[in-house]
Amino acid sequence: MYFASRVLQAVPTLAAAAVLLFAVTHLLPGDPALVYAGPDATPAVVAALRQSMGLSAPLPVQFVRWLALVLRGDLGKSVISGYTVTGLLGQAIGPTFELATAALLLSLLVGGALGIAGAIRGGAWLRTATAYSSLALTVPNFWTAILLILVFSVTLRWLPPSGMASLVRDPASALALLILPAVTLSFHLSGVVCRFTQGTLLEVLREEYIRTARAKGLDAARTVLRHAMPNAIIPLITVVGIEFGRLLGGVVIVEWIFAWPGIGHLIVQAIGNRDYAVIQGSLLLLTVAVLGVNLCVDMLYGLVDPRIRYS
Amino acid sequence: MLTPPRGAPAGAPRGPRAGGALPPVLRRLWAQPGGRLGVCLLAAMVVVAVAVRADPVKMGVGAPLETPTWTHPFGTDEFGRDILARTAEGLRISLGVSLGAVSVGGAVGAALGLLAGYWRGFADIVVSRVGDILLPYPPILVGIALTAILGPGAVGVAVAIAVVSFPLFLRVARAASLVERSREYVEAARALGADTARILGRHLFPNVLPPLLTQFAVSIAYAVILEAGLSFLGVGVQPPQASLGSLLSTARTYLEQAPAYAVFPGVFIAVLLLGLNLLSDAMRTALDPRALARGAR
Numbered sequence: 001m002y003f004a005s006r007v008l009q010a011v012p013t014l015a016a017a018a019v020l021l022f023a024v025t026h027l028l029p030g031d032p033a034l035v036y037a038g039p040d041a042t043p044a045v046v047a048a049l050r051q052s053m054g055l056s057a058p059l060p061v062q063f064v065r066w067l068a069l070v071l072r073g074d075l076g077k078s079v080i081s082g083y084t085v086t087g088l089l090g091q092a093i094g095p096t097f098e099l100a101t102a103a104l105l106l107s108l109l110v111g112g113a114l115g116i117a118g119a120i121r122g123g124a125w126l127r128t129a130t131a132y133s134s135l136a137l138t139v140p141n142f143w144t145a146i147l148l149i150l151v152f153s154v155t156l157r158w159l160p161p162s163g164m165a166s167l168v169r170d171p172a173s174a175l176a177l178l179i180l181p182a183v184t185l186s187f188h189l190s191g192v193v194c195r196f197t198q199g200t201l202l203e204v205l206r207e208e209y210i211r212t213a214r215a216k217g218l219d220a221a222r223t224v225l226r227h228a229m230p231n232a233i234i235p236l237i238t239v240v241g242i243e244f245g246r247l248l249g250g251v252v253i254v255e256w257i258f259a260w261p262g263i264g265h266l267i268v269q270a271i272g273n274r275d276y277a278v279i280q281g282s283l284l285l286l287t288v289a290v291l292g293v294n295l296c297v298d299m300l301y302g303l304v305d306p307r308i309r310y311s
Numbered sequence: 312m313l314t315p316p317r318g319a320p321a322g323a324p325r326g327p328r329a330g331g332a333l334p335p336v337l338r339r340l341w342a343q344p345g346g347r348l349g350v351c352l353l354a355a356m357v358v359v360a361v362a363v364r365a366d367p368v369k370m371g372v373g374a375p376l377e378t379p380t381w382t383h384p385f386g387t388d389e390f391g392r393d394i395l396a397r398t399a400e401g402l403r404i405s406l407g408v409s410l411g412a413v414s415v416g417g418a419v420g421a422a423l424g425l426l427a428g429y430w431r432g433f434a435d436i437v438v439s440r441v442g443d444i445l446l447p448y449p450p451i452l453v454g455i456a457l458t459a460i461l462g463p464g465a466v467g468v469a470v471a472i473a474v475v476s477f478p479l480f481l482r483v484a485r486a487a488s489l490v491e492r493s494r495e496y497v498e499a500a501r502a503l504g505a506d507t508a509r510i511l512g513r514h515l516f517p518n519v520l521p522p523l524l525t526q527f528a529v530s531i532a533y534a535v536i537l538e539a540g541l542s543f544l545g546v547g548v549q550p551p552q553a554s555l556g557s558l559l560s561t562a563r564t565y566l567e568q569a570p571a572y573a574v575f576p577g578v579f580i581a582v583l584l585l586g587l588n589l590l591s592d593a594m595r596t597a598l599d600p601r602a603l604a605r606g607a608r
Contacts, residue, residue, distance in 0.1 A: 139581050140580060283456055
């Protein structure tokens with residue numbers, strides 16, 4: 001029941017996304033056929049295009065037709081390259097997945113470690129962890145990226161500033177190229193994870209069952225790993241899930257800066273070319289990904305904590 | 312003794328009045344080191360935005376890509392324009408667009424949230440659902456979609472900021488209104504014959520204001536990031552106008568020749584955001600109703 005209602009709740013959100021994305025191409029100032037035909041097209045060509053694009057039908061009819069095409073996986077063609085949008089997205093999804101996964105793992109590792117250290121050790125560790133999370137939550141990702149390039153590529157010349165290589169064919173270059181974008185993308189999330197782990201853990205460590213565990217003679221490491229962390233991890237899942245949506249949004253800027261050939265890069269290129277079918281398709285894919293992640297988190301949350309399913 | 316909240320109807324025991332509660336809140340804000348630092352950082356940004364009046368679009372005031380000097384403390388850009396003047400203009404635009412758009416989106420969201428929480432029932436379900444539908448989208452994607460529809464420029468950015476802020480205020484106002492509507496002072500006002508408009512405006516609103524003010528500071532920070540992000544991608548403020556985001560975007564091309572170009576506008580965004588984050592944290596503490604009750608005793 002809980003899972004079914006969660007899935008049903010995602011439907012109106014997805015429908016709203018579909019309407020908004022339909023609007024991207026169909027409510028443009030001016031004639032979409034003119035945009036597709038390009039500035040040099042003759043009136044006859046534009047008129048023929050209007051007919052073939054079905055633009056003379058009423059808007060609701062156009063929306064249903066568009067939706068039917070989308071559901072069949074037909075997102076149209078790029079006006080610049082002539083490739084299908086589905087094909088372009090298929091090429092771009094791998095790099096975006098690689099970058100987002102690397103950033104997620106990095107933020108859990110760095111943010112989690114700092115948060116745990118701050119909560120357990122206190123003192124200087126706590127101050128360091130607090131300062132780190134404040135900084136990570138303050139600095140926008142495009143400036144983090146520029147500063148990292150300035151220090152590690154321009155000044156020290158340790159890492160390449162942009163590009164991507166295959167992890168299978170050239171793992172060394174691939175890792176070197178992955179470091180800066182992954183660190184940039186993970187910085188904000190690592191701050192959230194750090195602040196949240198620290199806060200929740202500090203609260204859990206005051207609970208009576210922790211005192212009991214300590215009184216039994218368990219060492220600090222086991223108390224934290226076996227007793228405190230499992231209880232601190234439940235709220236962390238929700239926060240990471242919600243923030244993962246923001247991370248996918250961040251992909252747009254980070255991929256553009258580091259010339260990482262993913263969906264974000266595809267969107268910004270399409271914005272520059274006014275290639276609306278590509279903008280529409282990429283936004284749709286990212287929206288579905290964000291909603292999918294939110295749904296998975298809801299499900300996971302229900303699985304980890306049965307009280308939520310029955311409330 | 313428990314003191315009734317602000318806006319309590321006549322006849323109820325006298326508590327702190329609507330106007331009288333403000334100075335203690337400001338005092339509590341100033342008493343926190345984070346609050347003081349936040350206010351000072353924001354004041355410094357406003358001073359720069361207002362005081363630097365040099366022409367931001369005049370070309371050739373110095374050599375192209377000059378390093379910082381006494382005449383041009385932040386250096387000059389690729390057309391020999393003063394980067395300090397352009398950064399100040401970026402700050403003015405960023406603050407203006409963010410304050411205006413969050414105010415509009417926030418006012419609509421807060422009003423609907425207040426009504427939804429007070430009326431409950433069908434109106435509440437419809438309004439909350441609209442808010443829930445808008446909430447999960449990453450702001451930058453909403454911004455790209457809206458600027459694609461409305462065309463690149465400050466207007467598209469402002470609409471995007473308003474659309475993104477709206478559900479946040481709706482949620483906060485609705486939650487606060489749901490709690491307050493069942494309190495005794497609202498029932499007392501209703502028993503005394505006050506109509507809905509009076510209850511909402513005179514009694515509920517002053518009491519849901521504290522969480523809304525905190526949300527306002529948080530949303531301004533989001534708005535600054537969104538404006539800079541969209542301008543960075545080229546769909547926000549258009550040249551020759553400067554935005555903190557578009558300045559950084561251009562500076563990226565000249566990292567080797569003029570590193571200062573990328574550093575100063577970035578420092579201004581970071582200081583602005585740090586100030587807003589510190590202020591919203593301090594406001595949360597200062598406007599905490601429990602702290603208010605302690606202060607009123």
